[in-house]
Each structure stands twice: as structure tokens, then as C-alpha cells.
Amino acid sequence: xxxxxxxxxxxxxxxxxxxxxxxxxxxxxxxxxxxxxxxxxxxxxxxxxxxxxxxxxxxxxxxxxxxxxxxxxxxxxxxxxxxxxxxxxxxxxxxxxxxxxxxxxxxxxxx
Amino acid sequence: xxxxxxxxxxxxxxxxxxxxxxxxxxxxxxxxxxxxxxxxxxxxxxxxxxxxxxxxxxxxxxxxxxxxxxxxxxxxxxxxxxxxxxxxxxxxxxxxxxxxxxxxxxxxxxx
Numbered sequence: 001x002x003x004x005x006x007x008x009x010x011x012x013x014x015x016x017x018x019x020x021x022x023x024x025x026x027x028x029x030x031x032x033x034x035x036x037x038x039x040x041x042x043x044x045x046x047x048x049x050x051x052x053x054x055x056x057x058x059x060x061x062x063x064x065x066x067x068x069x070x071x072x073x074x075x076x077x078x079x080x081x082x083x084x085x086x087x088x089x090x091x092x093x094x095x096x097x098x099x100x101x102x103x104x105x106x107x108x109x110x111x
Numbered sequence: 112x113x114x115x116x117x118x119x120x121x122x123x124x125x126x127x128x129x130x131x132x133x134x135x136x137x138x139x140x141x142x143x144x145x146x147x148x149x150x151x152x153x154x155x156x157x158x159x160x161x162x163x164x165x166x167x168x169x170x171x172x173x174x175x176x177x178x179x180x181x182x183x184x185x186x187x188x189x190x191x192x193x194x195x196x197x198x199x200x201x202x203x204x205x206x207x208x209x210x211x212x213x214x215x216x217x218x219x220x221x222x
Contacts (some may be wrong), residue, residue: 003118003212004154020148023173031208033210035212040120040214042117042212042213043155043201043212043214043215044198044214045209045211046213047208048208048209050208056209058209059211066219090155092154092156094208094210099145099157099160100145100147100157100202101157102147102154102155102156103154104148104152104153104154105152105154107152
């Protein structure tokens with residue numbers, strides 16, 4: 001049982017490049033989330049999806065887009081990467097009964 | 112404006128003694144509170160939770176206390192063990208299933 005799987009684990013981009021971070025969960029959870037973790041800032045919610053077909057902004061959505069492709073998959077896209085988006089990105093999933101389960105993160109560096 | 116606050120960035124505790132991690136919140140609509148533990152290079156893992164209708168929940172060495180009137184919760188770990196050294200995040204859930212995290216407290220267990 002894999003839980004929450006994030007790809008890639010590491011990525012280096014140049015300013016202005018685009019990329020998509022992938023996330024998939026196999027726990028049949030309705031809700032999925034994208035967070036970023038920065039030193040001294042804790043975990044900040046970027047976007048979340050309470051169910052298939054719906055997405056909502058979190059605390060820090062600027063510069064990102066998301067797609068809830070189906071119940072299992074929730075992707076995060078950076079259209080034009082900026083150095084301020086250098087961070088560790090975590091995907092999570094949950095339902096109202098279970099707490100959030102997190103992936104192991106994607107370390108993204110933007111030069 | 113931070114809705115979940117962990118005012119101690121770090122805490123050092125002697126092995127075998129009690130560790131107390133504190134958390135304050137501002138949103139009275141939170142109905143569920145959680146603690147997560149995070150090791151370096153891994154995603155956060157769920158530790159213990161408490162519903163807003165309770166004031167205490169215990170699971171082995173871990174106990175969470177909730178004081179709704181003070182909008183304060185705490186995590187007690189007793190006895191503290193070397194493997195407890197990690198970053199601990201306090202989190203609170205809104206009714207739409209969105210979860211807000213604090214900035215975390217780094218716990219060091221000293222030999």
C-alpha cells in the first residue's frame with residue numbers, strides 16, 4: 001500500500017521554466033492538498049481539492065495552478081518558475097474520518 | 112494572520128523527562144486538532160488528534176490536552192525518548208476539511 005506518491009523527488013529549474021508536480025493516492029480519499037514548506041514558515045497550504053472536480057485556493061496560491069485529474073491524482077503546475085518558489089512541496093490526502101496522509105515531498109530549486 | 116501559532120521554534124528536553132509542546136489558535140470554528148511529527152527528508156506523519164468536544168486524548172506516551180476557553184492545546188510526551196527528536200506541527204481543521212498548520216517546534220531530546 002503506497003499511500004501518497006509524489007514525483008519527482010528532486011528538480012532543478014531555471015527561472016521562467018514550467019513544470020508539473022505529480023501526486024497520486026491509493027486510499028480512496030476525497031480530499032487532496034498541496035503544501036509548501038519553507039524554513040521558519042511551517043507548512044503553508046497552496047491549493048486543495050475537497051472532491052473530484054473541485055479546487056480551492058489556500059494561503060499562498062499565487063504562481064501556481066492545480067488540476068484534480070480524477071479521485072486519485074492532484075497535480076501542481078508552475079507556469080513560470082521564480083526563485084521565490086524554491087521550496088519543499090508536499091502533497092497530502094484525507095477524508096473526514098482519517099487525518100491527512102503526506103507524501104515524502106518534492107525538493108524544488110529554482111535558479 | 113496566523114490562525115495556528117506555535118510560539119516556541121525549538122525545545123530541548125532530557126531523555127526520560129516530559130516534553131510539553133504548546134499551540135494556540137484563533138479560529139473558534141476549528142472542530143478538530145491534530146499533531147504531526149516530521150523527520151528530515153520525510154513527509155509529516157500523523158501522531159495524535161482531539162475533537163473539539165473533548166479536553167484530553169491519550170495514546171501511549173502521547174497525550175493531547177485541549178483548553179477551548181483559552182484556545183490552547185498542548186502535546187505531552189512522557190517519557191521522552193531519543194527517537195522523539197523531530198519537528199512537531201500543530202494543526203487544526205476547519206469544517207470544509209481544510210487543515211491549517213502551525214510553523215512547527217523542533218524538539219531535541221538530550222541524552
